[in-house]
Amino acid sequence: MNEKIDQYKNEKDLLIQFRDKLQTFAEMITHYSDGENYRPMVFIIDELDRCRPTYAVELIERIKHLFLVNGIVFVLGIDREQLGNSVRSLFGNDMKVDGYLRRFIDLSYQLPNTQPKAFIKHLFEHFGLDKYLWEKSRKNSIYTDYDQLTAMYYADYSRIFNLKARVIEQCVGQFNVIARTARDGVDLFPEFLIFLICLRASESNTQLNQLLNREISPKTLMNHIYQLYGGELIFKKLNYAPFLEACVLTADMNLSEIENLIKTMEEGKELGVKKAGENDYTDAVLNCIRRNIGSLRNTKLNSVVTPLLEMSSAFSA
Numbered sequence: 001m002n003e004k005i006d007q008y009k010n011e012k013d014l015l016i017q018f019r020d021k022l023q024t025f026a027e028m029i030t031h032y033s034d035g036e037n038y039r040p041m042v043f044i045i046d047e048l049d050r051c052r053p054t055y056a057v058e059l060i061e062r063i064k065h066l067f068l069v070n071g072i073v074f075v076l077g078i079d080r081e082q083l084g085n086s087v088r089s090l091f092g093n094d095m096k097v098d099g100y101l102r103r104f105i106d107l108s109y110q111l112p113n114t115q116p117k118a119f120i121k122h123l124f125e126h127f128g129l130d131k132y133l134w135e136k137s138r139k140n141s142i143y144t145d146y147d148q149l150t151a152m153y154y155a156d157y158s159r160i161f162n163l164k165a166r167v168i169e170q171c172v173g174q175f176n177v178i179a180r181t182a183r184d185g186v187d188l189f190p191e192f193l194i195f196l197i198c199l200r201a202s203e204s205n206t207q208l209n210q211l212l213n214r215e216i217s218p219k220t221l222m223n224h225i226y227q228l229y230g231g232e233l234i235f236k237k238l239n240y241a242p243f244l245e246a247c248v249l250t251a252d253m254n255l256s257e258i259e260n261l262i263k264t265m266e267e268g269k270e271l272g273v274k275k276a277g278e279n280d281y282t283d284a285v286l287n288c289i290r291r292n293i294g295s296l297r298n299t300k301l302n303s304v305v306t307p308l309l310e311m312s313s314a315f316s317a
Contacts, residue, residue: 019069026071038071046077053086060104076105114165116155123172124151133179150175153194153240160228161202171197191240192247204228211251218249236281246288262289 031037048056063074084097091100124130133150154175158168174197175190199208207224210216222245229235250258265286 015066018066022067022072023069026069030071040071040073042073042075044075044077048076049079049082049086051086053089056083056086057090060101064104080108114168116158116168117151119165119168120151120154120158120172123169127172127176129172129176129179150190150194153190154198156238157195157198161198161204163198163201167201171201189243189247191244195244195247214252218251222248242281242284243288246285249285250289258289262286 026041030040045059048059051059060076067074080101083101087097087100088095121130129150154168154172157163158171163171171194175194178193196208199205204224207216207221211218211221225244225248226232226235229238235241249261253261265282
């Protein structure tokens, strides 16, 4: 027992000595006692919530116990919900996370949500995609307005799939790899490809795997897409909706299957009883299928798109 008491006293003395020396150093660097020239030492720790739960919790506890001296400030960049999950994994689901974290965090500030359009514009500039795709549009007419279109699709899909900034960055990174490794003259169908990239990164990725394994039909996936957009009528008002639906419906079909789909849609068997305006939308989907029947057939999920997605994800993981 005496050994334990002596050990505790020694550790406490060491902690006091450490803080005293750290305080002296901080005052010398920050001019803490000089009000006009005082500038604190700021340590920034980002993405703490992505660390192992034990490491994350131990680190914030040690910051509090070891570095609580005047002139030193720690700024933690965290996802509070994720860090809360780390705390609960150590102390149980009944743990009051907010009360626990307030012991270590004196002031919290919630950063505003990222605006997808502005963030994606930044990412396109960061990856050089805006200039790269613009150059392609000059050399080949099929790439016309690729830079503007791809940014628009990413902004729309990231909103629909509720993607966080970190995930959006990974998705744009994947498209960057695919765009730069695709053969010249190959149309990447950005409406479809970007949709698949975002779908795969979202919580709805099981639908993509089910479609690849033919566990669900393309029409079932389309019904799920309608729900994501808030309903079929809302989705069908989008200018890119007919082409996206054409791509999804023909995603893994051979030429014969595509021709049968066209025949079925023309006969009205697939879409059932028509409402006002539905014939126009169906015609638009059919026109997209007919116009791109050769290209769509050569963009089959399992033979072309899936390998591209697998390859790109390896680069951006």
